Amino acid sequence: xxxxxxxxxxxxxxxxxxxxxxxxxxxxxxxxxxxxxxxxxxxxxxxxxxxxxxxxxxxxxxxxxxxxxxxxxxxxxxxxxxxxxxxxxxxxxxxxxxxxxxxxxxxxxxxxxxxxxxxxxxxxxxxx
Numbered sequence: 300x301x302x303x304x305x306x307x308x309x310x311x312x313x314x315x316x317x318x319x320x321x322x323x324x325x326x327x328x329x330x331x332x333x334x335x336x337x338x339x340x341x342x343x344x345x346x347x348x349x350x351x352x353x354x355x356x357x358x359x360x361x362x363x364x365x366x367x368x369x370x371x372x373x374x375x376x377x378x379x380x381x382x383x384x385x386x387x388x389x390x391x392x393x394x395x396x397x398x399x400x401x402x403x404x405x406x407x408x409x410x411x412x413x414x415x416x417x418x419x420x421x422x423x424x425x426x427x
Contacts, residue, residue, distance in 0.1 A: 306336030
């Protein structure tokens with residue numbers, strides 16, 4: 300069983316992601332702020348992080364930078380989740396160091412394929 304951390308401030312999105320991943324047999328950790336997500340990732344060392352970009356305290360890109368500074372978390376895939384559909388914004392997000400970009404609202408089959416890909420292959424293998 301994989302442990303997945305979801306950092307998402309929208310209650311409905313968080314519930315949907317949590318329910319989908321739990322149904323697939325994953326252990327799910329959840330945070331609603333960037334600071335809480337950063338701390339959970341550092342302390343719990345999940346197998347994968349799903350990180351919203353727009354959060355109430357610090358944005359997802361800043362959280363990612365904090366996580367990437369920690370050598371023990373270097374192998375942990377971090378996927379950006381955002382409702383931003385503008386190509387330049389998606390490019391900026393992926394260039395920030397995220398392993399993949401997941402658009403909201405999520406499309407179930409591609410979402411699960413992406414999550415499973417990174418759980419099986421880790422960082423640096425690119426999205427499926």
